[in-house]
Amino acid sequence: MKYNIKTFAILTDLLGDSFEISAENNSIESLKKSLIERNPTAEKILASSRFVVENRFVENDYVFKNEQLILIMPPSSGG
Amino acid sequence: MNYNFLTYSNINLPNLLAQSHHANCGAVVLFSGEVRNNNLDKEVQHLEFEAFEPMANSMIKEILDFAKEKWKLEIAICQHRLGKVEISESAVCVITSSKHRKEAYEANQYIMERVKHEVPIWKKEYFLDGSYEWGNNCNCHPDGYKPENHAKNVPNSFLNLQN
Numbered sequence: 407m408k409y410n411i412k413t414f415a416i417l418t419d420l421l422g423d424s425f426e427i428s429a430e431n432n433s434i435e436s437l438k439k440s441l442i443e444r445n446p447t448a449e450k451i452l453a454s455s456r457f458v459v460e461n462r463f464v465e466n467d468y469v470f471k472n473e474q475l476i477l478i479m480p481p482s483s484g485g
Numbered sequence: 486m487n488y489n490f491l492t493y494s495n496i497n498l499p500n501l502l503a504q505s506h507h508a509n510c511g512a513v514v515l516f517s518g519e520v521r522n523n524n525l526d527k528e529v530q531h532l533e534f535e536a537f538e539p540m541a542n543s544m545i546k547e548i549l550d551f552a553k554e555k556w557k558l559e560i561a562i563c564q565h566r567l568g569k570v571e572i573s574e575s576a577v578c579v580i581t582s583s584k585h586r587k588e589a590y591e592a593n594q595y596i597m598e599r600v601k602h603e604v605p606i607w608k609k610e611y612f613l614d615g616s617y618e619w620g621n622n623c624n625c626h627p628d629g630y631k632p633e634n635h636a637k638n639v640p641n642s643f644l645n646l647q648n
Binding site for chain 2: 414415416419456458461477479480481482483484485
């Protein structure tokens with residue numbers, strides 16, 4: 407599987423802003439594994455980050471499609 | 486309706502307050518979250534906020550609509566700064582207007598907590614020593630920043646925002 411990733415805030419520092427990444431299968435866990443391989447220090451933040459597809463937050467059992475655009479959002483810190 | 490919940494300009498508190506009076510309301514609560522000059526035993530230079538604006542706008546609107554219904558508010562306003570915010574400037578303003586103060590206070594706090602913890606807005610704190618940190622200064626983490634404590638799942642009401 408191949409995805410287009412867009413990150414925000416601290417995840418941009420750790421992983422890059424927009425990039426393409428491959429994963430073993432179409433699960434969030436598989437994507438997280440690939441992202442952690444890209445930068446192991448992102449693991450803790452990724453554990454509490456939210457994944458967004460087509461402007462919707464997706465749950466942990468979401469099945470991605472190949473070449474999908476996935477937004478990854480770290481915990482909010484407004485205010 | 487044009488949702489103007491995010492702004493790169495200074496938040497005009499007197500102007501927002503002027504929009505918050507209503508003949509049915511005996512209580513108007515205005516909360517302004519402002520940038521202080523110290524955090525983590527370091528001197529703060531300024532803050533920068535970024536957001537995923539389409540979702541942030543939709544979510545703030547939904548939070549305000551929910552609060553208006555739950556607390557029977559006549560007026561609920563929220564505006565959040567993006568970009569660089571200097572010391573003592575308002576980073577976020579929430580105003581609630583209701584018949585009595587109890588509802589206005591409760592609703593104001595509710596809106597603020599949800600905006601702070603759920604809406605995709607991120608704070609970057611710059612210190613005078615040249616360092617910076619993401620997402621600190623959160624009062625739900627008295628023993629330090631623990632991102633895993635922040636909400637990672639959002640209510641179902643936030644799904645299908647574009648529908």
